[in-house]
Each structure stands twice: as C-alpha cells, then as structure tokens.
Amino acid sequence: MSDKTSLFQARLKTNADAVEACLTDVLSQAVQPDEIARPERLMAAMRHGVLNGGKRLRPFLVIETAAILGGDPQAALRVGAALECVHCYSLVHDDLPAMDDDALRRGQPTVHVAFDEASAILSGDSLLTLAFDIVASPETPLSDRQKTELVLALARASGIGGMAGGQALDLAAETSAPDEAAIVTLQAMKTGALIRFACEAGAILAGADPEKRRLLRTYGETIGRAFQLADDLLDLTADAQTMGKATGKDAERGKGTLVSLRGQPWAEAELARLVTVATSLLAPFGASADILIETARFVAERKS
Template sequence: MTFLTEIDRVADLVEQRLAALLDQNAATPQGGDAGAPLAEAMRYAALGGGKRLRPFLLIKAAGLFGVPEAASLDAACALECVHCYSLVHDDLPAMDDDALRRGRPTVHIAFDEATAILAGDSLLTVAFEIVSAPHCHDDPAVRAELTHLLAKASGWRGMALGQALDLAAERRRFSPEETAAMQMLKTGALFRFACEAGAVLGRGDAASREALVRYANAFGQAFQLADDLLDTHGDAAAMGKAVSKDAERGKATLVGLLGVTKAKAHLAGLVAEAEAALTPFGSDAAVLIEAAHFVAERRS
C-alpha cells in the first residue's frame, strides 16, 4: 500500500466519522428551521475536502502504541474540527480575506460573514464536546488530558496567538527567528497536539512523548515552509486557493526572508530532523517518516 493510498484511506475514515458526528449535532437544532443554516455552514466547512493530515498524524502516532484506529478516531475528528474552525476564521475579511478554499468559495462567501463566524465558533466548541465525551476514551483522565492539551494548542498561547502574530507581521518586519516562532504557534501547535495526543491515547512514556513532540515541531515547520514555497511558485488551480497573497500583504515568511534556495535547504534539514526524532520507534514509524517527506514534496 502506497503512502497516498493510506492517507486517502484514513481521510475517508475521518470524513465518515465527522459526518456522523456533525449529523448528530445537527439532528435537532434548537432553533428549528432558523437554526439549519448554521449546521449547514459547519458541515460545508468541515466535510468534503482536505487531506486530513492532522487526524492522520494523530491516528498513526497512537498506532505506535498499539491503539486501534477506531479508538483514536474521535480525538482525530475533534482535532479536525479545530483545524476547520481556524480555516473559516482565517479566511474572513478581517483576517486573510480569502474567497477560495479547497477549490470552492470560502464559508463567508458561500453563506455570509456572520454565519461563518458562528460556524467557526461552533466547530471549535463541538471539538470539545467530542474529545470530552465518554465515547472518545473510556478513561476520564485520558479525556481530561486530551481536552487540556487541545485547549492549549488552539488558544491564546497556541494557534490563536500565532494568528495574532501573523497579522502583526503585516505591520512590522519580523526576523527569521520571530517568523519561525510565529509559525510554530499558528501552524505547529495543532501538529504538536496530533502527535502528543497519540502518545496520550497510547499511554506512552515520557521519552516516547518527547520524541513525538520533536518530530511534530520539525514536521510543522516543514509543512509551513513548503506551504510558503507553494504560495510563491505554486499553481492556484492545483492548490484550490489563491497564491502569492502572502507577498502581496507583506506577511512574514521564511521564503521571503531567506530566499528560495536557502529555504529549500532549510526544508530538507527539517525533514531530516523529523526523521531523526523517530529513531526510537524503528520501522514502526515508517509511515510518519513518509508523511514528513510528503509535506515537503507536495504540489498542493
């Protein structure tokens, strides 16, 4: 089985479970027919697209400790709800002001701005419904730790702070170090949660958990750097979103600061760093190593 076949297979599992979870939450809207557009916007934002890379990492990290896919699927779906919420809000006119996401109109274009804000809010909160529910894990202590880690990853000391710094970088020049720190929050926080949550679900020891965090840190930086390279040289049709917007808005990127040649060399170093972090897991981590190469080499 190839890596692309495997990531597609896991994406299908996540899609099916997400659809069921969001159907469950939309089945009896308290507002009756008036509440239906909100549920529709949530489903529009969360279903029907994306590689589901963050859930993939969580499921595969948990698999290192013998956790069956079915037992990590709800935590993976909670993570994807947070990711999808962040995309809805990032696309808003007050943020990145994007009209296209995954090859189709963004939520505030397909619905309206207020509905998009509420859909993002609701996806964020439903993530915590999912991760704190008994079906996610039978041990309340595991659910509590997952909930705590997800809150830290998505909030004011994690992804949301990263977005605030990203916006601030449009108003003043960031150094390479500041840019890397910003990206570790905005992009890296959810990747870090994915890998650490896999260790929590598998009750991994401290050393294993630390190794997965090191992998996730390098992986997240590699993902963002590859994304910035694609924004510079990528094809909008293949990517399903506008390109060259970061440069136009004066956003801080390592590609802009280092230049393409140095950025590509740094990307190769990050992939090697991610691979080295997984040494303790031996051949069991082969799919996670492939994932690091995949994000660095992708074209969309």
Template sequence: MQSATPSPFELLLVDRAALVEAELRRVLSTAPLLGELARPAHLMAAARHGVLNGGKRLRPFLVIESAALFDVDAATSRRVAAALECVHCYSLIHDDLPAMDDDDLRRGQPTVHKAFDEATAILAGDGLLTLAFDLLADEALGVSPKQQLALVSALARAAGFGGMVGGQALDLAAEKDAPDESGIIALQAMKTGALIRFGCEAGAILGGGSTEDRERLHAFGAAIGLAFQLADDILDITADGATMGKKTGKDAAAGKATLAGLHGIDWARQQLAGLVNQAESLLEPYGERGAVLKAAARFVAERKS
C-alpha cells in the same frame, strides 16, 4: 495528488481521510445530541461546507498514525482525529473572513462566508471549536478520565492564546510590522505548528506512552510543522492558484515576511531536507512502526499543493 500514480503513502492518506470524514459526517448531522434542544439546519450546512470540502486531513492522519505506534483502538483515535479537524476547520473558516485573511476560495470552493454569510461563518466556526472539546470529553471516547483531561488540556493550549490563535494574531500584526527571523519562526510554530504538534503528541497520550514518548512525538511534530510551513511558503511563491485551490502570492502582496522570502527558495529547500532528517531520526526508537510517520514527514516536505 503528488503524481499520476498515487504512492502507497498517498493511498493510505486517502484511506485515513475517508475514515475521518465518515466520523465528521456523523458528528455534524442535524440530529441534536443529548442535552441539545436543536441544531439549526442552515448552521449545520455551513459547518459541513467548511469541513467536508476535501483536503488531505494531514492533522487527523497524524493522530491516527501516532496512536498506532501504541496499538490504540482505531475507533478511539478516529474520534480524537475528528476533534482536531474540527478545530483546524474552524480556524480556516475564521481565517478566511474579510477581517482576517479575506479569502474567497478554500480548496477550490467558495469560503463559508461567501457561500453563506459572515455571521453564519463566525457561528459555524464557534460551533466547531466547541464540538471538538465535546468529542474529547465524551465518555464514549473509551479512555481514562486522566487521558481525556490530558487531551483537552493539550488541544486547548495548542489552539489558544499561546498556540494557533496567538499565531494568527502575530500573523496579522506582521502585515504592519515585519518580524525578524526569530519572530517568523515563533509565529509559524504557533499558527501552523501547534495543531500539528498536538496531532503527534495525542497518539502518545491515547496510548499511555511515557513522558519521553510524548516529548519525542512533540518534537517530531515541531519538525514537520516547520517543514509544512516552509513548504507552504515555497508553494505560495512558485505554485499557481488552480493547483493550490486558493490564491497564491498573497504573502508577498501583503508584505508578510516568511523564511522562504527572507532567505530564498534554495535555502528553504535545504532546510526542508534537514527537518525531514531530524523528524526521521526522532522516530528511530519505534523501528518499523515509525515507517508511516517517516513517510508523512517526507510527504509534507515534497507536497505540490
């Protein structure tokens, strides 16, 4: 929570998170789907531990609200939102492993490899990544094959070598060889920004938006993705572990270069303000319909955890 009394936006964020979590609980049950022989109970328990453990569900929120710009059916956007969250949570499970970021806590709870074991954590992440594309390819999604193909392609690229996975590789390499400013920006645009950009662009794909709509929402996602990372860098320096639900100060301890560390917190906060203005201006063509996404941009920049 950002304040003692939640704002209307925070209440909306909680509401959308609850809808997405209900969908995630449904798709992460132990009951096998058509074509599956079985779903091992311990593996599904590990997957649920890594997914159903709170969190703001910002990326799914962006799918739902970007789709709302085009009057997309809520059940359809929730399913795509759940697919995106499966990819995000798989990445967190794997990032927490000893060979990666080596974290014991995630959202105030033991990470999956601590609550279960490393092999189970790896397999749970593998299963979540695969499930995401199952959800997008399922004809029950209720959109055209062309739209499904666009969603699958966009998410695969956002999650893959040129997106989140590539960004994580660059992040690990940065512990040994600190990148310059352009390298930091590229790393963060891939590791953190790629899935956020997909979350925004997915609404235009689902809504049959124009190429301009897709490009506009992609640019909006790029702006708030960078803002999200800048805010995260500031919190890693200024916040305490209890507030964040995970260790803080890890970037500096690991020798990782960040924009906030390179230029200072005051500079980072000025950049945040500029990114919010940029994000809001990109939504002007949507008028009042863009109000919720504008609020999301401000929330990303001002969050305290």
C-alpha cells in the same frame, strides 16, 4: 514510486475516508443529549467548512502515532476528527474579510461567501466547541484522565499561546515586519502547534511513556515547521488552481516569511534537513514508524 510511498498514500486516503465518515456523523442534524436544537443553516455552514475534501493530515497524524504505540483506533479516529474541527474552524475564521479575506478554499467558495459573515463566525465558534465535545463524549473510549490531558493539550495548542495567538501575530506582521526569530515563533504557534498536538495526542491516548511522548511531540514540532516552510514555498511558486486557494498573498501584503528572508534554495535545503531530523527522531520506533517517515517526506515535498 516506492512501496513505502504507495503504502503511505493508501493509508492517507483510507484514514481521510474514515475521518470524513466520522465528521459526517458528528455533523448530522440529529440532536444530541442536552442539546435543544441544531439550526439547519448553521449546520449547513459547518458542513460546508468541514466536509470539503482535504488531506486530513492532522487526524492522520493522530491515528498513525497512536497506531505505532498500540492506541485504541476508535479513540484515535475521534480525537483526530476533533482536531480537524479545530483546524477547519481556524480556516473559516482566517478566510473572513477581517482576517485574510479569501474567497476560495479547497477549490470552493469560503463559508462567508457561500453563506454570510455571521454564519461563518458562528460555524467557526460551533466547530471549536464541538471539538471538545467530541473528545469528552462517552463515545470516545478513553479514561477521564486521558480526556482531561487531551482537552488541556488541545486548548493550549489552539488558543492564546498557540494557533489563535499565532494568527494575531500574523496579522500584526502585515504592518510591522518581524525578524527571523519572530517569524519562527509566529509559525510555530499558527501552524506548528496543532501539528505538534496531533503527534502528542497519539501518545497520550496510547498511554505512552514520557520519552516516547517527547519524541513524538518533537517530531510534530519538526514537521510542523516543515509544513509551514513548504506552504510558504508553494505560495511563491504554485498557482491558485493547484492550491485550491489564492496564492502570492504573503508577498502582496508585504508579509515576511523565511522564504522571503532566506531565499528559495535555502528553504529547499532546510526542508531536506528537517526531514532528516524527523527521521532520526523516529529511529527508536523501528520499522513501525515507516509511515511517519514517509509523512515527513510528503509534508516537505507536497505540491498543494
């Protein structure tokens, strides 16, 4: 293992621990100003859906892109935690019987299995709302303009034209097989949009110039595509114990992926190409972007 890889893994763990602590704090039982009460069962369901490990890759990207641009670390941590709330809400809802109908997530029962479907729906709703609360709150040390930009960017990435719309297309793909262009669009929305936001958010909260923001946004789009491609490969090749969730479900449902269309050798070559593209996009940042280069490799080569 190279020194850069070791440093990446150490940073990934350090940031994950910091994000976990931040999420534990915002998901406490303590009632916040203008809240009336925090129902115990709802909070327990939310914590079950969020405080269950995970790599915390999306907040990691917020924190690390902000770091290379000199952004406020506390602001980056809180924006990363907000993004993780959106991501976890999407997993809670995706796991529901009406969606992907999964019983296992990160090696433990999904929220609707551990609690019930109503609690899972409400916990997802509450996590989505909490994300925007975190960004806008006085505890997040950013200007009002930056907060507005982040709220808009996160809403666009997670809503109709982003993640939620991508999930709708994904469900439709079970009954009407999309062509390659439609699969690329679906995946850019369902998976890529939040990863794109993670990288662009670091630039927004650091007050980066438009060109640096564009480069990091494009880097996010590139590794977002790599993330989904690697995920499709793992769904084909990994086992449920390694993944902590059911595998082989895309093939079982007849859902088209780029791997099923193009084959495993093409997918592996495409992942290598995407890492090269991501690396080239980071060239203007010099050695400060080494961690992000390692992140691109990790996304493409991960085993879970």
